Amino acid sequence: MIQIFPIAGIPEVEEGADVASLILEAVASSDLELQTGDVLVVTHKVVSKAEGRFIEASDEQSYRKAVESEARAILRRRGDLVITQTHHGFICANAGVDRSNVPGERAVLLPVDPDRSAHMIRMKIQQGVGIDIPVVISDTFGRPWRRGQTDVAIGISGLEAISDHRGQPDAEGRTMEATEVAIVDEIAAAADLAMGKAARVPAAIIRGVDWRHGSARATDLVRPPQEDMFR
Amino acid sequence: MIQIFPIAGIPEVEEGADVASLILEAVASSDLELQTGDVLVVTHKVVSKAEGRFIEASDEQSYRKAVESEARAILRRRGDLVITQTHHGFICANAGVDRSNVPGERAVLLPVDPDRSAHMIRMKIQQGVGIDIPVVISDTFGRPWRRGQTDVAIGISGLEAISDHRGQPDAEGRTMEATEVAIVDEIAAAADLAMGKAARVPAAIIRGVDWRHGSARATDLVRPPQEDMFR
Numbered sequence: 001m002i003q004i005f006p007i008a009g010i011p012e013v014e015e016g017a018d019v020a021s022l023i024l025e026a027v028a029s030s031d032l033e034l035q036t037g038d039v040l041v042v043t044h045k046v047v048s049k050a051e052g053r054f055i056e057a058s059d060e061q062s063y064r065k066a067v068e069s070e071a072r073a074i075l076r077r078r079g080d081l082v083i084t085q086t087h088h089g090f091i092c093a094n095a096g097v098d099r100s101n102v103p104g105e106r107a108v109l110l111p112v113d114p115d116r117s118a119h120m121i122r123m124k125i126q127q128g129v130g131i132d133i134p135v136v137i138s139d140t141f142g143r144p145w146r147r148g149q150t151d152v153a154i155g156i157s158g159l160e161a162i163s164d165h166r167g168q169p170d171a172e173g174r175t176m177e178a179t180e181v182a183i184v185d186e187i188a189a190a191a192d193l194a195m196g197k198a199a200r201v202p203a204a205i206i207r208g209v210d211w212r213h214g215s216a217r218a219t220d221l222v223r224p225p226q227e228d229m230f231r
Numbered sequence: 232m233i234q235i236f237p238i239a240g241i242p243e244v245e246e247g248a249d250v251a252s253l254i255l256e257a258v259a260s261s262d263l264e265l266q267t268g269d270v271l272v273v274t275h276k277v278v279s280k281a282e283g284r285f286i287e288a289s290d291e292q293s294y295r296k297a298v299e300s301e302a303r304a305i306l307r308r309r310g311d312l313v314i315t316q317t318h319h320g321f322i323c324a325n326a327g328v329d330r331s332n333v334p335g336e337r338a339v340l341l342p343v344d345p346d347r348s349a350h351m352i353r354m355k356i357q358q359g360v361g362i363d364i365p366v367v368i369s370d371t372f373g374r375p376w377r378r379g380q381t382d383v384a385i386g387i388s389g390l391e392a393i394s395d396h397r398g399q400p401d402a403e404g405r406t407m408e409a410t411e412v413a414i415v416d417e418i419a420a421a422a423d424l425a426m427g428k429a430a431r432v433p434a435a436i437i438r439g440v441d442w443r444h445g446s447a448r449a450t451d452l453v454r455p456p457q458e459d460m461f462r
Contacts, residue, residue: 078460147454228375
């Protein structure tokens with residue numbers, strides 16, 4: 001059985017805040033506890049806010065300017081929608097620049113290095129509770145051919161990104177074909193079900209997933225250009 | 232809290248099998264029970280097998296032929312990999328024709344109408360246990376820009392496909408921008424975490440998700456051509 005616990009009670013995050021401590025405090029004042037085998041999922045927005053990744057976006061023009069400067073490449077444009085590749089390599093709308101749930105006339109950018117942000121949170125959690133808990137930092141991305149958005153992993157620490165079943169025997173004893181599960185993306189999507197969008201629940205604990213220790217980065221999930229048929 | 236329970240003990244599904252009954256029997260002989268608010272996720276393969284959607288694929292040539300005949304359109308080709316649009320409208324590799332976990336020299340096609348298959352399972356579950364449980368039929372799809380695969384919904388019955396937060400106030404009281412969560416895809420991805428790929432666990436119960444009753448179809452998730460920038 002898998003369980004997903006939303007972590008409520010995290011206050012609005014300001015620049016300079018210690019996200020790991022805020023999470024540990026919220027966990028301590030709830031009836032939750034972190035256990036070995038858990039994965040901690042944190043939405044990128046609180047991480048970006050803590051890292052001071054704000055930009056002035058009082059009007060459409062300044063927002064557009066922020067999107068352009070956050071984009072390494074522009075794949076498509078249609079009206080106000082720009083499909084971009086970010087400096088990290090992720091392909092998403094508007095270079096991840098986000099105005100929702102941000103106080104004031106500002107927008108929030110993606111963390112500079114979300115894998116490093118995940119690593120820092122993981123280290124602080126380990127210092128705080130003495131358990132090594134893998135961390136997944138999530139964002140909400142659209143998909144080219146399917147309506148609606150799902151949460152995916154943009155930063156990870158402490159686990160493998162892909163659960164690789166290639167070459168394993170299937171239930172028929174035959175070798176399984178292309179089956180590389182993007183397990184950290186499924187973890188991010190599952191956590192989103194517990195967090196909701198409008199409520200201020202920026203983190204969740206997911207328990208019971210068959211993940212593996214590893215040192216993968218979320219940027220490992222970016223399909224290299226030579227494999228990419230849709231850029 | 233969200234809970235995801237794998238449904239073990241479902242035997243190999245043969246053509247003509249009643250998937251809903253097999254699931255109810257497996258649930259009854261476990262310590263699980265279906266409750267109001269649950270969503271039932273079923274991998275498409277057992278549905279396809281029950282519907283007799285087998286095709287002879289003893290060699291590469293017959294497999295390729297099956298892929299071509301299941302494809303409404305070919306988007307890209309590279310070596311053995313063909314990115315197709317299926318007759319349903321889904322864009323995926325090899326038109327969903329799958330050889331893993333299939334006995335004999337055969338492959339399995341997608342159900343003819345997965346939304347109808349989901350509806351039939353939902354009706355039989357309701358007859359069996361007297362509760363209306365939404366059903367999601369899942370398959371494993373790749374993504375153009377991200378490595379690895381995730382499970383998505385290819386057939387649904389009894390719930391909305393997209394959880395639409397557009398126009399709702401965010402935690403700052405501002406109107407939320409583009410936030411349409413493809414909740415049935417997140418449900419499919421979450422269920423996959425509990426089912427695994429090699430084990431014979433073709434169904435899961437997911438409990439605690441804030442879904443809404445509705446009559447959406449999974450094909451509603453297919454982005455219409457006029458919105459699609461990457462076809």
